[in-house]
Amino acid sequence: AAGVIQSPRHLIKEKRETATLKCYPIPRHDTVYWYQQGPGQDPQFLISFYEKMQSDKGSIPDRFSAQQFSDYHSELNMSSLELGDSALYFCASSLGDRPLTSYEQYFGPGTRLTVT
Amino acid sequence: KQEVTQIPAALSVPEGENLVLNCSFTDSAIYNLQWFRQDPGKGLTSLLLIQSSQREQTSGRLNASLDKSSGRSTLYIAASQPGDSATYLCAVVQTGANNLFFGTGTRLTVIP
Numbered sequence: 001a002a003g004v005i006q007s008p009r010h011l012i013k014e015k016r017e018t019a020t021l022k023c024y025p026i027p028r029h030d031t032v033y034w035y036q037q038g039p040g041q042d043p044q045f046l047i048s049f050y051e052k053m054q055s056d057k058g059s060i061p062d063r064f065s066a067q068q069f070s071d072y073h074s075e076l077n078m079s080s081l082e083l084g085d086s087a088l089y090f091c092a093s094s095l096g097d098r099p100l101t102s103y104e105q106y107f108g109p110g111t112r113l114t115v116t
Numbered sequence: 117k118q119e120v121t122q123i124p125a126a127l128s129v130p131e132g133e134n135l136v137l138n139c140s141f142t143d144s145a146i147y148n149l150q151w152f153r154q155d156p157g158k159g160l161t162s163l164l165l166i167q168s169s170q171r172e173q174t175s176g177r178l179n180a181s182l183d184k185s186s187g188r189s190t191l192y193i194a195a196s197q198p199g200d201s202a203t204y205l206c207a208v209v210q211t212g213a214n215n216l217f218f219g220t221g222t223r224l225t226v227i228p
Contacts, residue, residue: 033215042205043160045215056215090160092216104150105216107160 002027004093004108012114013081021076021111025093031055032074033105034066035090043090049074081115088112118143118210120219128225129196137191137222139206144187147209150216151180151191154203163204164191196226 005024013019025032031050035043036059045058049068060066063081068074078085089112092105119142129135139149148167152160164173164180166189172181179192189206203223207216 031214035216042218042220043207043216045217048215050214056213058215088157092160094214104148104162104165106162107152109159112157 004091004106006089006091006108006111008111009109010112010114012116014116015081015083017081017115019078019081019113021078021089021091021113023074023076023091023093023108025072025074025091026106029093029095029106030072031094031103032068032072033092033094034060034074034076035092035107037088037090037110038084039087046076078113083115086113086115118208118217120206120208120217122204122206122219122222124222125220126223126225128227130227131196131198133196133226134192134194135196135224137193137204137206137224139189139191139219141187141189141208141217141219143210144184145211146184147211149180149182149189149206149208151178151189152205152207154205154221156203160205193224196224198226198228200224201226 007022033048034046037043046060048055052068066076088110090110091108094103094105151163166182177194182189203221205221207218
């Protein structure tokens with residue numbers, strides 16, 4: 001079965017540079033979530049999109065922005081990178097946004113961002 | 117704010133032993149609870165999803181229970197194997213939101 005695809009899998013950037021992470025959800029899934037997992041920490045929610053509109057916002061820095069496109073893939077844009085942005089960035093997808101019963105989130109393999 | 121805690125933080129057991137991982141959450145107004153497995157530096161694999169109206173879910177050697185009113189869930193692993201060694205995370209979707217709040221994780225080592 002098709003899974004969530006993230007690219008690139010690894011990315012090395014210098015401070016103050018920009019980075020773009022891409023996420024391709026499972027076919028027919030209309031909701032995408034972004035999570036950040038720092039070293040030794042649990043994943044923290046950044047932002048989510050449902051049907052190409054921002055759905056919820058978590059602890060996403062103002063330096064980051066994201067969007068969901070017409071084919072439901074999503075991109076996380078990160079500018080003015082800082083050392084503390086080094087983390088594993090996960091994308092997850094689900095079918096549905098906030099239904100009466102909530103749907104399972106399926107996670108991609110993650111993008112490991114290293115800022116030097 | 118929802119807080120999810122997992123005890124113990126680390127656990128070592130000999131192969132073949134049955135074990136229980138614990139998860140507690142402070143706000144019982146949840147849609148569902150998911151248990152994940154994470155290998156070092158790798159992605160998150162969903163193991164079980166329990167809706168708020170359910171009491172338990174089973175998949176193979178795994179059984180997860182949910183006591184929403186007391187804010188607790190357990191993941192029972194039967195006949196543990198070395199391949200079960202990983203970090204296990206529980207996460208809840210709080211009512212009114214759609215994102216997951218993750219626990220701190222339990223790092224399991226199954227000794228051959």
